[in-house]
Amino acid sequence: MKWTPADIEKFEKSPEYVDTAVVPLFPVSFANGMKETAAMTEFTSLLTSQLERQLQGRILLTPGFSYLKSSRFPVVEQLKDWETDMLDKQFNHVFYVTSDSDWKQHEAMLQGTLLWIPSLPLQHMDEKAKQSVMEDQIRQLMNLFIQKWRDAEAE
Amino acid sequence: MSKDRVSRRQFLNYTLLGVGGFMAAGMVMPMARFAIDPVLKANASGDFVATKVKVADITEEPQRVDFKFDQVDAWYESEETGTAWVYKNENGEIVALSPVCKHLGCTVDWNADEKNQNMFFCPCHYGLYEKDGTNVPGTPPLAPLDVYPYQEKDGILYLGKAQPREGA
Ligand code: FES
Numbered sequence: 001m002k003w004t005p006a007d008i009e010k011f012e013k014s015p016e017y018v019d020t021a022v023v024p025l026f027p028v029s030f031a032n033g034m035k036e037t038a039a040m041t042e043f044t045s046l047l048t049s050q051l052e053r054q055l056q057g058r059i060l061l062t063p064g065f066s067y068l069k070s071s072r073f074p075v076v077e078q079l080k081d082w083e084t085d086m087l088d089k090q091f092n093h094v095f096y097v098t099s100d101s102d103w104k105q106h107e108a109m110l111q112g113t114l115l116w117i118p119s120l121p122l123q124h125m126d127e128k129a130k131q132s133v134m135e136d137q138i139r140q141l142m143n144l145f146i147q148k149w150r151d152a153e154a155e
Numbered sequence: 156m157s158k159d160r161v162s163r164r165q166f167l168n169y170t171l172l173g174v175g176g177f178m179a180a181g182m183v184m185p186m187a188r189f190a191i192d193p194v195l196k197a198n199a200s201g202d203f204v205a206t207k208v209k210v211a212d213i214t215e216e217p218q219r220v221d222f223k224f225d226q227v228d229a230w231y232e233s234e235e236t237g238t239a240w241v242y243k244n245e246n247g248e249i250v251a252l253s254p255v256c257k258h259l260g261c262t263v264d265w266n267a268d269e270k271n272q273n274m275f276f277c278p279c280h281y282g283l284y285e286k287d288g289t290n291v292p293g294t295p296p297l298a299p300l301d302v303y304p305y306q307e308k309d310g311i312l313y314l315g316k317a318q319p320r321e322g323a
Contacts (some may be wrong), residue, residue, distance in 0.1 A: 055279060057277075
């Protein structure tokens with residue numbers, strides 16, 4: 001489900017079925033690396049919205065978590081704040097999707113699952129190539145989710 | 156100042172009222188349009204969209220068929236991709252099913268679960284459907300998969316808007 005009033009209404013009717021929150025992590029930089037952060041953000045947002053289409057009955061796609069790459073404040077702390085709230089509520093699973101590899105070093109601090117997916121140069125692909133590449137990525141991503149659910153249920 | 160003259164305060168009040176009145180009218184007009192629009196547009200949705208599939212190539216094994224159509228979302232028009240599961244049944248009739256799970260809308264897959272061969276399977280809460288789209292009682296979905304009306308033109312499969320059916 002998406003972060004829209006209509007979807008939240010649906011969510012509130014059957015929260016027991018929607019047990020997974022997906023948070024896209026969007027890096028922002030206004031210095032060098034501006035274009036890279038834009039590419040990462042575009043890629044991650046495309047990926048997560050397609051994922052939502054496939055698995056909308058079980059996941060809630062939150063608004064993206066945007067952060068300044070050069071921030072003087074600890075960004076992880078803020079994300080942990082989100083995490084605590086989400087886990088306190090009904091979510092059993094929290095997934096973070098990002099193309100920013102910086103998050104890997106913080107992975108251990110997070111309870112949720114970090115999915116780091118390097119962004120592809122979509123800008124230089126034609127429509128057809130883009131579509132098949134994205135489909136492939138989404139299928140892999142979906143399988144990670146499905147596997148994680150299965151594992152949790154088998155426990 | 157005589158009593159009949161408009162005082163500064165009154166004048167201001169009148170003007171503000173006037174502006175407010177315009178603003179209110181400005182809001183009512185588009186609202187009325189929103190309310191009426193869907194009715195005016197109702198006909199447009201009956202269209203059939205061409206797929207890339209030749210009718211002759213359709214087998215008894217459901218295959219995934221993607222097709223593109225334009226969708227107008229408020230002020231934003233975009234090209235959307237639709238998907239159908241298409242096959243021929245024992246009588247040789249074409250069946251085109253919507254992949255959208257009738258429980259909470261995940262995308263169902265054909266033959267994706269080892270334990271449930273030759274069925275449509277929903278990965279979200281393990282909903283199951285028979286090959287003809289009938290929901291399996293005891294799994295979360297309460298209705299069969301929607302069916303696309305179809306047409307054949309020059310050997311190509313065209314699909315309309317998916318239609319709901321009665322539950323099992
Ligand atoms: S969305 Fe398909 S079983 Fe729940």
